[in-house]
Amino acid sequence: MTHTRQTAPGSTPTGVDGEGLDARLVVQRGSFRLDVALTVAPGEVVALLGPNGAGKTTALRALAGLVPVSGGGVCLDGAALDRTPPESRPVGVVFQDYLLFPHLTALDNVAFGPRCHGASKAKAREIAAGWLDRMGLADHAGAKPRRLSGGQAQRVALARALATRPRLLLLDEPLAALDARTRLEVRAELRRHLAEFEAVAVLVTHDPLDAMVLADRLVVVESGRVVQEGTPSEIARRPRTDYIAQLVGLNLYRGTAGGHTVRLEAGPAITTTEELSGPVFVAFPPGAVTLFRDRPSGASARNLWRCEVAGLETHGDQIRADLTGELSLAADLTAVAAAELGLQPGATVWATVKATQTHAYPA
Numbered sequence: 315m316t317h318t319r320q321t322a323p324g325s326t327p328t329g330v331d332g333e334g335l336d337a338r339l340v341v342q343r344g345s346f347r348l349d350v351a352l353t354v355a356p357g358e359v360v361a362l363l364g365p366n367g368a369g370k371t372t373a374l375r376a377l378a379g380l381v382p383v384s385g386g387g388v389c390l391d392g393a394a395l396d397r398t399p400p401e402s403r404p405v406g407v408v409f410q411d412y413l414l415f416p417h418l419t420a421l422d423n424v425a426f427g428p429r430c431h432g433a434s435k436a437k438a439r440e441i442a443a444g445w446l447d448r449m450g451l452a453d454h455a456g457a458k459p460r461r462l463s464g465g466q467a468q469r470v471a472l473a474r475a476l477a478t479r480p481r482l483l484l485l486d487e488p489l490a491a492l493d494a495r496t497r498l499e500v501r502a503e504l505r506r507h508l509a510e511f512e513a514v515a516v517l518v519t520h521d522p523l524d525a526m527v528l529a530d531r532l533v534v535v536e537s538g539r540v541v542q543e544g545t546p547s548e549i550a551r552r553p554r555t556d557y558i559a560q561l562v563g564l565n566l567y568r569g570t571a572g573g574h575t576v577r578l579e580a581g582p583a584i585t586t587t588e589e590l591s592g593p594v595f596v597a598f599p600p601g602a603v604t605l606f607r608d609r610p611s612g613a614s615a616r617n618l619w620r621c622e623v624a625g626l627e628t629h630g631d632q633i634r635a636d637l638t639g640e641l642s643l644a645a646d647l648t649a650v651a652a653a654e655l656g657l658q659p660g661a662t663v664w665a666t667v668k669a670t671q672t673h674a675y676p677a
C-alpha cells in the first residue's frame with residue numbers, strides 16, 4: 315500500500331472539529347437487520363467488504379438517504395443529515411451500472427449535478443468540461459452514453475459524482491460491470507482520483523482486490539454486522555472469520571492456547587512458535603502444508619494429521635486439496651506432486667505443517 319492519507323495512529327478517525335463521517339446505520343428490511351457503525355476521516359477511503367447479502371449496499375443507500383434508518387444517524391462534517399433529503403445531501407454516488415441519463419451527452423450528464431446545485435447552465439457546463447478533461451474524456455463530451463465504452467461511461471459517472479464537490483463520495487461496486495482488462499485500467503485511474511479526493515469516500519465491493527487496491531481501511535460486514543476492520547495488511551495477517559480467511563487464502567482455526575500448544579475447539583492441537591494463553595486464532599497458508607501417502611516414519615507427532623481428500627481443484631498453477639478428517643484444511647501442491655501421491659477424492663493422506671509456518675494471535 316502506498317496510500318499516505320492514513321489517520322494518525324491512535325487518533326479518532328473524525329477530526330476534533332467533527333470533520334468527516336460519523337454514522338451508525340440501523341436498518342430493518344423484512345427479517346434482515348443492519349446495524350453498522352462507520353467513522354471515516356476526510357481524505358480516507360473506506361471499503362465495505364462482505365459476502366452477498368451482507369448489507370453493504372443497504373448501508374451505502376442509507377448513507378445516501380435512499381433507505382430510511384430506523385435507528386442511529388448520519389453526521390457529516392459535524393452536521394446531522396437525517397432530515398436532509400437525498401438530493402440536498404453533499405453526497406456523490408457512483409453505482410455499478412453507472413445510471414447515466416441516456417438522452418444527455420456526457421457533458422450534460424456531468425453538468426447535471428452542478429446545475430441542480432444552483433450553477434448557471436454556462437457555469438455548469440464549464441465545470442463539467444473541466445472534469446471530463448481531467449478524466450481524459452474531453453473528446454467525448456458530445457457523445458451520448460450508448461456511444462461510450464464501459465470504462466468511459468464509468469469515468470463519466472465518476473466525473474458526474476465529483477462535479478458537485480461532494481463531502482461524501484459513495485461508490486457501489488464501481489468496477490463490477492467492466493471486463494477484466496478495462497477493470498484493471500479503471501481501477502488504477504479510480505485509485506488516482508480517490509487519492510486526490512479530499513473528502514470522505516466509502517466504497518462497496520465483494521472483490522478483495524478492489525478493496526485492497528482502492529481503500530485505506532477495510533470494514534468487513536457479514537450478516538448486517540461489522541466483523542472486522544483495519545488496514546488491508548492487518549486484515550490479511552489476522553483474519554477473524556472464515557469468510558475473511560478464505561478471502562485472503564488461509565486456513566483458520568479457533569482454540570485455546572497454553573504455551574506453544576493450541577487446543578482447537580473441535581479437533582486436535584496445533585503447535586505454534588508463539589507462546590500465548592487463552593482464546594486464540596491459529597492460521598497457516600495452504601502452501602505450508604506437506605502431504606504424505608503413508609504416515610512419515612520418524613516424524614514427530616506434532617502437527618501431523620490423518621486426513622481424507624474431499625475434493626481437488628486447480629488454483630493458479632497449483633492443485634488445491636480440500637482435506638477433512640482429524641483436521642479440515644486446504645493444502646496446495648504442484649500437479650506433479652498430486653500425481654505422485656495419487657491424490658483423488660476419498661484417498662487417505664497425512665498432512666503436516668511446521669510450527670514456524672503457523673501464526674497464532676489472540677481471539
Ligand SMILES: Nc1ncnc2c1ncn2[C@@H]1O[C@H](COP(=O)(O)OP(=O)(O)OP(=O)(O)O)[C@@H](O)[C@H]1O
Pocket residue numbers: 343344346364365366367368369370371372373520
Ligand atoms: N427492498 C428490500 N426489501 C427487503 N429486503 C431487502 C431489500 N433489499 C435487500 N434486502 C435484503 O437485505 C439484505 C442485504 O442486502 P444488500 O443488497 O444490502 O447486501 P449486499 O451486501 O450489498 O449484497 P450484494 O453483494 O449481493 O449486493 C439481503 O438479505 C437482502 O435480501
